[in-house]
Amino acid sequence: MDPGWLVLSGLFSLIGLAVFTYGRRQRTATHTLVGVGLMGYPYFVSSLYAMVGIGVLLLVAMVVGNGIENG
Numbered sequence: 001m002d003p004g005w006l007v008l009s010g011l012f013s014l015i016g017l018a019v020f021t022y023g024r025r026q027r028t029a030t031h032t033l034v035g036v037g038l039m040g041y042p043y044f045v046s047s048l049y050a051m052v053g054i055g056v057l058l059l060v061a062m063v064v065g066n067g068i069e070n071g
Contacts, residue, residue, distance in 0.1 A: 009042035
């Protein structure tokens, strides 16, 4: 197993846990769903570049979705 993959998957999962927890406390669907996505997608991605790309896209989606929710 590639150590870089292991570190990145742990990092994105940890960020996902924090975003999920924040979303549950604030009752925002965007943060909750992105948090679940960040925690789950590393199980299905084996490429480092794909992992970083998907993680960044999910985080950007959270920022854009948060802007849409707040009007």
